[in-house]
Amino acid sequence: MLVASKKITVEDFLQMEFEGEDAYYELINGEIVKKAAPSPRHQEASVLLTSKLVNHVLPNKLGKIFNAPIDVFLDEYNHVQPDILFISTENQGIIDYKDGILGVPDLIVEIISPGSFAIDRFEKKNAYEHAGVREYWLVDPNNLSVEIYKNIGQQFELAQVASEEGKLQSIVLAGFELDIQALFIYG
Secondary structure, rough: EOOOOOOOOOHHHHHOOOOOOOEEEEEEEEEEEEEEOOOOOHHHHHHHHHHHHHHHHHOOEEEEEOOOOEEEEEEEEEEEEEOOOEEEEHHHEEEEEEOOOOOOOOOEEEEEOOOOHHHHHHHHHHHHHOOOOEEEEEEOOOOOEEEEEEEEOOEEEEEEEOEEEEEEEOOOOOOEEHHHOOOOOOO
């Protein structure tokens, strides 16, 4: 749900106060977007995928995994809170343990909820693409599907897709393979 139509900067956004504790806000392409709490199905997929990523990333010393809510400052007009993100060892200079992620993560995962379909599929995807996120995963628990996009010249290209069954391999995370049935075990 769009809250404001005037394009504002992250600096302006950080000065604002918002009402209501059942929602949080993001700045996407200069527009304030209100988000509700995620559904149980969304959270199940998030927990399962996060655990699989952590179990691959940490032993292989590839970098760090974070999950929502965490502030990510992509650029002057984008302050987002992705569901899951990966920052490679080489890119860890963007981690500020006080303020959040001050730059572009290597991989971002968004898990679609009924209210976030258009934002995740179009608005955030566009922001991530232009910021230079190397790999973007779009997980849809309602349709039991996962799409993986790779960034080529600041343009996302669909690299892999699986629905209900199948295995996917990360482009950024060397050796990481995911059987998507492991994400949707709760149905």
